[in-house]
Amino acid sequence: AAALARQGEVATEAVPPLPPCEAIGATGADAGRYVNPVCGMSIEIAKALHVVEYAGRKVYFCCDCCKAEFERAPERYLAAASQRSD
Template identity: 40%
Template sequence: MKHQDSEKTFKDPVCGMELSRTTAIEAFEYQGKTYYFCAGVCREAFEAEPEKYLRPHRQHGLK
């Protein structure tokens, strides 16, 4: 099922907020992929440590 791109939602990798093209304030390209963020602070946090936010699984029990 194909939807138009504009209906697509993105997840802010830093805070986990669901974003659409219209609500995403900031974008950052990393390793050929574009990530969207709710705010400049989220983008800056991602930019500083992208690997930290791109881990597919959170490590449990690590505090």
């Protein structure tokens, strides 16, 4: 019974908060970051594992699923991303 922690302790002590999408709305974009055009997640360019070169520029993704979705309709996602940044 001593090995079992109370439910509240497990949630706050064992699992650090890692909400990846909170940084998207932060003011002042960090240098070295890129906004994934598929899901809107902020990606650290130096650590990006999923990258596509399209129309002479690199596009970074959080996961292979977003990368594959982008490859199916790249123009659609790039158009939507440019509208969001305007």
